[in-house]
Amino acid sequence: MTAYWGRGGPYETWVEFLRRWSAQEEADPGALPPLAEPDFPPDTWARLGLHLGQALDLRLRVWAEQLTGALEAAPDEFSAGRALAQARGGLLAVRALAGHPGLPASLREQLTGMVDGQIRDVQEQLERSLDDAAGQDGADPRGVEERRRTLRDNPLTAAIPAGGAEGGAEGAPPGRPPGAGSGRRRGAKSGSPPGASAAPAPDPWGRLPPDRPRRRVITD
Template identity: 55%
Template sequence: MNTHSYWGHGGPYETWVDFLRRWAAAEPADPAALPPLSQDDYPGETWERFARHLGDALDGRLKYWGERLAQALLAADDEFSAGRALAQARVGLTEVRAVAGHPGLPKTLRSRFTELVESQITDLQQQIERNLDHLAATDGSDPRWIEGRRRTVRDNALTARPAAATTDPWAQAHTSDRPRRRVVTD
């Protein structure tokens, strides 16, 4: 077992716990600077405590994220706005997935928490679709609106991964994938 003795600092464990507390509170916190943790570094009780910290942080961020998504969907006046809210929500999940699967975590924790996060995302997608089913069955809402929203929710599924971000996707020329333009005059 590797014991960390830092004067006035709890080493990598404290660095992670401090990060998780700040990150859960939506404060600026960069996961790239987190040190690696090895399964051999701490006894089992310490890992249990750490897993609670990690689980609480992920749960808090997902709840905050879910509340913001619900507000955005309720405020969406049309399907374009709803689709945009869902697409932005997927981007927001990138950070949650990155913390759950952080390479500095031992593989067992990474696997366990990545599975939990993916399960919660899938559950939320299904919950949104069930809410639409419930509206269709009881509310007397316009069936065309419900079907439009259902299509928007499925076309912009939360379970899909966002495309790789580019600085300006419209600025890409893509000239290598098409022949040169030729102008022929008579």
């Protein structure tokens, strides 16, 4: 029996971590063993890539559902901006796993590109939903434009660092082993964008002095 199929081997350690992490159970990514391309044959990398993709997708879907609920419940644009800022904080754990230093560089690039592409998709879907809302009977044009400004002043894409992966259109999808041919990233589905959730970011407004005017733009 090879090490990566044996109890406690690197493959099993990663798969068990991903199961717990995707369920938002306590799991320490710092304890994961480093992996190199020669460690596994291609079919094992494909299986691990599938586990990684599924775990990231589940966390992203939960994140999107929580963000949608928070925006719908926001009583004003200040609250909506705060929800967007906290949503960016929730993406940190997802991007950290996608770019985990224990993964081969090619796989990190694929996963990070996929996540960043989905973040961009969610931002675009939120803005498109306002176009649909503006065209409905009885729509409040002023309210729609205020929400549009809030979305653009507090973009989810601010969670993507400068110089980050450009949408994941390049490189193999996570189901392929490192070094495989190129493929296209999977975009978010309309109406139910993939999303993920980590612990909410600290309330950025909690540290403001009471006499300081509140602004629309929420910083991380």
